Amino acid sequence: MAAADPSHELKSLSKRAYCYQCQVTKHIGELKLCTRCRSAKYCSKECQKAHWKTHKTYCKSPEEAQLETDDESWQNVFEAYGHKKINVLGPVTETLEQQGARLRAWMDKWKPTILNWAFWAMNIPSSSTREDRLTKFTFMFELQRREKPPTQEHYFEMHGAEIMHASEVIFFLNHMKRIDILEQWRQIPRQNDIIQIMVVWKGHIIYFERPVPNFTELRKKVQKNDPVLLGYDALAKNWVEELRKAIDSADPEYHRQFYNRTWGQAAVEASVMGGFIAMRSAMDEIRAASNEVD
Secondary structure: OOOOOHHHHHHHHOOEEEOOOOOOEEEHHHOEEOOOOOOOEEOOHHHHHHHHHHHOOOOOOHHHHHHOOHHHHHHHHHHHHOOOOOOOOOOOOOOHHHHHHHHHHHHHHHHHHHHHHHHHHHOOOOOOOOOOHHHHEEEEEEEEEOOOOOOHHHOEEEEEEEEEEHHHHHHHHHHOOOHHHHHHHHOOOOOOOEEEEEEEEOOEEEEEEEEOOOHHHHHOOOOOOOHHHHHHHHHHOOHHHHHHHHHHOOOOOHHHHHHHHHHHHHHHHHHHHHHHHHHHHHHHHHHHHHHHHO
16 A cells, blocks of 8 residues: 655645644544633543643633733743743844854754653653654744853753644744745655654754654553653653753753653652552562461
């Protein structure tokens, strides 16, 4: 059977959207909108109810949203996606070529960090992560200039980061008038073991991929207290805030320290849980033996 044409597939996805809870992709007409904000989408009442704990903080009617101050609006966005207000800086005097070169030079330093966080944010081993997630979603990372950067490594700071559905990426690129990037992106085959990554600054977009060679192994079901699962859950927890800390640090190798620290804590937690389970099993055996004696 011939592989699906990537361009046709992306055009089809532009008419689709995803459930905010389970992330299943469906035709936009099959999803139900939140009646209050008219933005959040759900495939069922069960998913809407399950997502309410997260959604209620940001759920506002269009009329309420218009009454928000700029600070309130940005705070809500920051909580959701880690975005910051754009600094009011002097105009960029560099040419487009110079801007592109500056962005590429920054990426040379920070690409390993972004590659790793894109992988951690997807949390592939988690049972709540859909197996087809990498074919439908892209890791979007937005930059902004930093005020008075002390070093070349600090020229940019993180403006925001999110895992964006293909339909949103298409809208985003059209809004930026980067039809050239959109057409190139449409020709890229969708694969469930490849993470798509876009780094954006102003009109500049750098696209690259992060293969997941052990995808099948990561998707295998693991026990609840398996250190592997605990480790990946810990890496994915609060990933937006942790990525900001990495970018704000002076060290492009910060991700290595974060990884080692997080896995160390997960190993301790797994060891403690394993001890509790062993102790509970021993107590059950003692009670069973006691009952037999009685």
